[in-house]
Amino acid sequence: MARFKNKRNARAKPPVVKKQPSVDQVSGDKIPKSFVFARGKLPGPLKQLELDLRRMMLPYTALKLKEKKRNNLKDFLNVAGPMGVTHFLILSYPKSVPHLRVARTPQGPTLTFHIHEYALASDIARSQSRPRCPPEIFKNSPLIVLSGFGGGGQHLKLATIMFQNIFPAIDINTVKLASCQRLVLLNYNSEEKLIDFRHYSIRLQPVGVSRKIRKLVQNHQVPDLRNLQDVSDFVTKAGYGSESEPDDEAATVSLASDLDKINRASTKSAVKLQEIGPRMTLRLVKVEEGLCSGAVIFTEFGKEITEATSAGDEED
Numbered sequence: 001m002a003r004f005k006n007k008r009n010a011r012a013k014p015p016v017v018k019k020q021p022s023v024d025q026v027s028g029d030k031i032p033k034s035f036v037f038a039r040g041k042l043p044g045p046l047k048q049l050e051l052d053l054r055r056m057m058l059p060y061t062a063l064k065l066k067e068k069k070r071n072n073l074k075d076f077l078n079v080a081g082p083m084g085v086t087h088f089l090i091l092s093y094p095k096s097v098p099h100l101r102v103a104r105t106p107q108g109p110t111l112t113f114h115i116h117e118y119a120l121a122s123d124i125a126r127s128q129s130r131p132r133c134p135p136e137i138f139k140n141s142p143l144i145v146l147s148g149f150g151g152g153g154q155h156l157k158l159a160t161i162m163f164q165n166i167f168p169a170i171d172i173n174t175v176k177l178a179s180c181q182r183l184v185l186l187n188y189n190s191e192e193k194l195i196d197f198r199h200y201s202i203r204l205q206p207v208g209v210s211r212k213i214r215k216l217v218q219n220h221q222v223p224d225l226r227n228l229q230d231v232s233d234f235v236t237k238a239g240y241g242s243e244s245e246p247d248d249e250a251a252t253v254s255l256a257s258d259l260d261k262i263n264r265a266s267t268k269s270a271v272k273l274q275e276i277g278p279r280m281t282l283r284l285v286k287v288e289e290g291l292c293s294g295a296v297i298f299t300e301f302g303k304e305i306t307e308a309t310s311a312g313d314e315e316d
Helices: 002-010 044-056 073-083 121-126 135-139 154-166 211-219 232-236 307-315
Strands: 034-038 087-092 099-104 110-119 143-147 182-189 194-206 252-254 268-275 279-288 296-299
Touching: 034 044, 034 073, 044 087, 044 121, 087 154, 099 154, 110 154, 143 154, 154 279, 154 296
Parallel strands: 034 087, 143 182
Antiparallel strands: 087 099, 099 110, 110 279, 182 194, 194 268, 194 279, 252 268, 279 296
């Protein structure tokens, strides 16, 4: 009896996740969701990269996904179905080379990338004099922007479709400006065949308004006026008024609706992108027809993906 009990305890339990809404309340479309996990043992920095990727994929991911050493891919797949998970992001470290696999559940395809270089979110923050990453920007999914993928082969077309479908689609007629606070940018370098992966925060600043005035309106803080002769000195004194943002026409937009108390409709605001990480440089090395298995329909060595396969995935 004791032996039987030990065998039951030795069985791998499925990953523990919290259920999330599966359909967008506004558009009625199915919301893409993801699991970010590791296969095999990862060194400390790659383990932190896993946590950074989970945070980047918020809010439609399992931030506190509990992994066990005994868990296999089937365990994650069994949980993914009832939870409505559509994509896996899988980190591994075979032969001391970091890999990232992006897979569509439950039947694939799977894209395998070599991670040539990467920087953690903490590394990005330490490199900045004024890091900015407020928790509230993770309440909504990031926008996705892809550059340089149009002129490549069918494997790049498949990569484009895969990355576009990882995040919820944006309806420009119903989206609220206040929800657009993050951006994921993927830029493909056709000469080096590398993908630059970047993650930014987005903020708008009214043109011609000093930093002190913005903080006064946004934070409701009473300014220290003890050393000033008049309240107007607070605005005009050197060091205050000089902090206003430059009026750069190429970096400004006219708002269609109110964003907050200082970014109002019909006013010009400067668009500011600040990198928050993680940062990666990727190379697409393999495309498999199934979920981490099946026929290899593209390799780095030049075997092209078939038209029929790419068309089938696009319909999916």
